[in-house]
Amino acid sequence: MTPTATASYTSRPMGWFTRATDWLDDKGKGAWIAAMVLGFIFFWPIGLALVFYITYTNRWSHNMFAKSCRRSARQPSMSRMAPTGNSAFDAYREDTLRRLEDEQQNFESFLERLREAKDKAEFDQFMDERATKAADPKTDA
Numbered sequence: 001m002t003p004t005a006t007a008s009y010t011s012r013p014m015g016w017f018t019r020a021t022d023w024l025d026d027k028g029k030g031a032w033i034a035a036m037v038l039g040f041i042f043f044w045p046i047g048l049a050l051v052f053y054i055t056y057t058n059r060w061s062h063n064m065f066a067k068s069c070r071r072s073a074r075q076p077s078m079s080r081m082a083p084t085g086n087s088a089f090d091a092y093r094e095d096t097l098r099r100l101e102d103e104q105q106n107f108e109s110f111l112e113r114l115r116e117a118k119d120k121a122e123f124d125q126f127m128d129e130r131a132t133k134a135a136d137p138k139t140d141a
Contacts, residue, residue: 024031032054040047083090 036050
């Protein structure tokens with residue numbers, strides 16, 4: 001007998017429950033939502049149990065988007081795209097991507113300088129308050 005795709009599911013310790021969650025994960029977020037809605041329609045504690053299960057296991061952020069993440073990981077990024085054959089467009093695309101990367105780096109350095117300036121202002125304010133308290137003999141803190 002030849003092994004099937006479901007043979008890997010039977011070796012797991014939880015059996016049908018693990019197979020069901022893996023199947024829903026493979027189908028994506030819509031399958032989990034449909035399962036919750038059907039659970040509420042047919043027997044409300046099942047729908048409620050699915051809401052708690054999804055929330056408790058953090059399925060919304062981990063396994064549920066794995067399918068779409070795998071698909072996007074296979075797609076090349078804009079900077080590594082193959083040439084289109086149109087040299088004018090390829091040059092324009094490379095120039096635009098280079099310009100956007102430069103703008104991103106400039107913006108990130110601006111944010112870093114802004115954070116540093118804010119930290120320095122807060123520290124200076126703290127030191128001024130400390131010096132004021134030390135100079136004032138009335139406060140006994």
